[in-house]
Amino acid sequence: LQNEVFRLSRANRVLNEPAFTSTATKECELDTAKARTCILESSVKLAKQNELEKAQTIECSRTELFSTQKVLAERNQEIVLLKNEADRLMNEHSSMESKLKAHCAELNPTAEVIRKLNKGKVDLNELLSLGKQHGDLTGIGYTRKEDHPESSTGTSSTQNAGLGFGDKLGIGGVNLHGRHSRNMFDRF
Known part of the structure; x- marks a missing residue:
C-alpha cells in the first residue's frame, strides 16, 4: 500500500512539474498548429478546386452563349432575307394584280360583245360602235391598226375585218371575192 501511495504521489508530482506541463502544452500547440495548417491547406485546395470548377463552368457557359449568339445572328440574317423576299413578292403580287385588273x-x-352574240340579241350599230372604240383589234367590227389611213405606211386604202365594212370583207372575215381573211374570233 505504501508503494502504491508513493507511486501515486510521484505521478502527481510529475504532472504538476512545470517542465512536464510546458512539454505537453508545446506538443498540444504543435498538434494544433499542424491541424490548423492542414485545415488551411485543405481549404486552399478546396477553394482552388472550386475556382477551377467555376472557371470551367464559366468557360462552358461562355462557349454555349457564343454558339447561341452565332446561331441567333444567322437566324436574324435569314429573317432579314426572308422579309426582303416577302416584300419583293408582295410588290410583284400587287403589280401583277394591277396588270390583271387592267x-x-x-x-x-369584248366579253360583252361575245355575250350579246351568244344570246343573239346584238344590234349591228351597237356592235360596230363598240368595235370602233378599240381601233387596234381585229374581229367583228374592229379595224386593224396598220390598215388605218393615219398609219405610218401612208396608204389610204383600208381593209377592215368583220361585219358592215363595205364590199371588201363580209361576215366572219370572208372576202367577198372568195378569199379568207383572219378569223373574226382571233382575239377572243
Missing part, C-alpha cells in the same frame, strides 16, 4: 378592264367590252 387586262380584265380591256377584255370587258
Whole structure:
C-alpha cells in the first residue's frame, strides 16, 4: 500500500512539474498548429478546386452563349432575307394584280360583245360602235391598226375585218371575192 501511495504521489508530482506541463502544452500547440495548417491547406485546395470548377463552368457557359449568339445572328440574317423576299413578292403580287385588273378592264367590252352574240340579241350599230372604240383589234367590227389611213405606211386604202365594212370583207372575215381573211374570233 505504501508503494502504491508513493507511486501515486510521484505521478502527481510529475504532472504538476512545470517542465512536464510546458512539454505537453508545446506538443498540444504543435498538434494544433499542424491541424490548423492542414485545415488551411485543405481549404486552399478546396477553394482552388472550386475556382477551377467555376472557371470551367464559366468557360462552358461562355462557349454555349457564343454558339447561341452565332446561331441567333444567322437566324436574324435569314429573317432579314426572308422579309426582303416577302416584300419583293408582295410588290410583284400587287403589280401583277394591277396588270390583271387592267387586262380584265380591256377584255370587258369584248366579253360583252361575245355575250350579246351568244344570246343573239346584238344590234349591228351597237356592235360596230363598240368595235370602233378599240381601233387596234381585229374581229367583228374592229379595224386593224396598220390598215388605218393615219398609219405610218401612208396608204389610204383600208381593209377592215368583220361585219358592215363595205364590199371588201363580209361576215366572219370572208372576202367577198372568195378569199379568207383572219378569223373574226382571233382575239377572243
